[in-house]
Amino acid sequence: MSDKQDDQQDMVEISRRRLLGTAGAAGAAGLVLGAAGGAATYAAAGEPSGGGDAPALATVGAGTVPFRGAHQAGITTPLQARGHVVAFDLAPGAGRKEAVALMRRWSAAAELLMAGRPVGDGDSGVARDAGPCSLTVTFGFGASFFDRTGLVARRPAQLEPLPAFSADRLDARRSNGDLWVQIGADDALVAFHALRVIQKEAGAAAKVRWQMNGFNRSPGATARPMTARNLMGQVDGTNNPKPTDPDFDRRIFVAAGGDQPWMTGGSYAVVRRIRMLLDDWEKLPLEKQERVIGRRKSDGAPLTGGTETTKPDLDKLGSDGKPVIPVDAHARISAPEQNGGAAMLRRPFSFHDGIGPDGTPDAGLLFICWQADPLRGFVPVQRKLDRGDALSAFIRHEASGLYAVPGGPADGEYVGQRLLEG
Ligand SMILES: C=CC1=C(C)c2cc3[nH]c(cc4nc(cc5[nH]c(cc1n2)c(C)c5CCC(=O)O)C(CCC(=O)O)=C4C)c(C)c3C=C
Numbered sequence: 001m002s003d004k005q006d007d008q009q010d011m012v013e014i015s016r017r018r019l020l021g022t023a024g025a026a027g028a029a030g031l032v033l034g035a036a037g038g039a040a041t042y043a044a045a046g047e048p049s050g051g052g053d054a055p056a057l058a059t060v061g062a063g064t065v066p067f068r069g070a071h072q073a074g075i076t077t078p079l080q081a082r083g084h085v086v087a088f089d090l091a092p093g094a095g096r097k098e099a100v101a102l103m104r105r106w107s108a109a110a111e112l113l114m115a116g117r118p119v120g121d122g123d124s125g126v127a128r129d130a131g132p133c134s135l136t137v138t139f140g141f142g143a144s145f146f147d148r149t150g151l152v153a154r155r156p157a158q159l160e161p162l163p164a165f166s167a168d169r170l171d172a173r174r175s176n177g178d179l180w181v182q183i184g185a186d187d188a189l190v191a192f193h194a195l196r197v198i199q200k201e202a203g204a205a206a207k208v209r210w211q212m213n214g215f216n217r218s219p220g221a222t223a224r225p226m227t228a229r230n231l232m233g234q235v236d237g238t239n240n241p242k243p244t245d246p247d248f249d250r251r252i253f254v255a256a257g258g259d260q261p262w263m264t265g266g267s268y269a270v271v272r273r274i275r276m277l278l279d280d281w282e283k284l285p286l287e288k289q290e291r292v293i294g295r296r297k298s299d300g301a302p303l304t305g306g307t308e309t310t311k312p313d314l315d316k317l318g319s320d321g322k323p324v325i326p327v328d329a330h331a332r333i334s335a336p337e338q339n340g341g342a343a344m345l346r347r348p349f350s351f352h353d354g355i356g357p358d359g360t361p362d363a364g365l366l367f368i369c370w371q372a373d374p375l376r377g378f379v380p381v382q383r384k385l386d387r388g389d390a391l392s393a394f395i396r397h398e399a400s401g402l403y404a405v406p407g408g409p410a411d412g413e414y415v416g417q418r419l420l421e422g
């Protein structure tokens with residue numbers, strides 16, 4: 001290793017230990033604040049590591065998320081600038097033995113990658129010179145995995161297929177899959193490198209079924225920590241459950257004592273590729289756009305007034321006698337109080353896959369949400385949205401997946417070991 005590489009490795013290690021200390025004190029979940037949390041991590045990781053001010057790019061590079069813990073990384077981790085999601089199907093003839101070896105290989109690779117280290121002698125070097133950049137690699141199992149591995153008795157009831165919704169326009173080839181991997185990082189090369197490693201490590205055991213790419217705002221892009229915006233220009237993520245909420249863990253993570261003990265500390269990910277009909281949306285005057293959501297576009301404040309964090313007054317009537325937040329406003333219909341308390345942690349990436357022959361962008365939201373039980377999270381809310389959401393005219397659900405994401409690995413464990421060997 002050159003002196004420069006040594007110095008960089010030292011910087012990464014020091015920042016990593018400092019960040020782990022912070023995470024340990026606050027609890028891993030304490031790091032999540034949507035985009036605002038991204039900036040918090042940025043600042044925490046950016047403390048001078050060798051004295052003096054570290055350059056901005058090095059601070060992004062130094063952000064590290066622990067691989068091991070009660071929960072997998074990439075759930076309560078602040079939104080990252082770049083994301084890849086990829087589903088695999090086990091190869092014909094591959095079963096539980098091959099799945100065990102695969103999860104061992106993937107876990108070992110993910111731990112190295114997330115620490116900013118190369119994987120094996122043949123590492124391509126794509127991420128060389130960069131730090132870990134808050135890389136996370138998160139693994140999940142689809143319902144079909146349990147058939148393929150003879151583990152049907154351990155398939156959680158929560159993996160029952162999602163109901164069909166009237167507005168679904170789903171492409172089966174880009175939906176579901178035996179295994180699902182979510183990769184996020186604050187650098188595109190680091191994220192791509194991780195995706196290549198995961199694909200290569202799959203070897204002959206599993207083949208890519210579908211793969212999607214996404215992005216969010218880069219850490220440090222705003223003058224102060226702010227909630228992210230989506231490709232419609234809305235502030236998106238405001239009313240996410242907060243790790244400081246007393247019922248956060250209960251809503252997002254599977255509690256101990258359930259009928260599938262291997263899922264303790266795990267969560268269920270619902271993934272939807274939602275195309276935005278941006279040409280139609282952008283023609284809509286601002287005032288109408290705001291009524292579709294029920295919040296101001298400029299700062300995300302509810303139409304009933306205040307700031308972004310003010311609670312919407314769903315009962316308030318305007319001078320015309322009608323609710324100020326319309327009855328079909330997206331934020332009204334999706335609110336927990338309108339859905340028997342159903343809540344989820346939304347942690348999306350935007351996507352843009354080019355411009356079609358008709359000139360319309362193939363762009364939208366890789367909507368990823370996390371919950372302890374989809375029947376008390378995504379399903380009731382989407383049922384309600386499906387019936388009367390003003391946003392429906394401007395979006396199209398094109399692909400769907402539901403995955404059981406086990407808890408984080410303890411020391412010496414690989415992800416999913418309690419399922420595969422328990
Ligand atoms: C079934 C769940 C949901 C889907 C699908 C969904 C799609 C979707 N949402 C936006 C934009 C916004 N959503 C907002 C709030 C919001 N959305 C959901 C659920 C789904 N959204 C929930 C549970 C909430 C929170 C409701 C509340 O508690 O008030 C907002 C408002 C700001 C915020 O709180 O985040 C926006 C904006 C898009 C563009 C979209 C599909 C492309």
Ligand SMILES: [Fe+2]
Nearest residue numbers: 330331334346
């Ligand atoms: Fe929403």
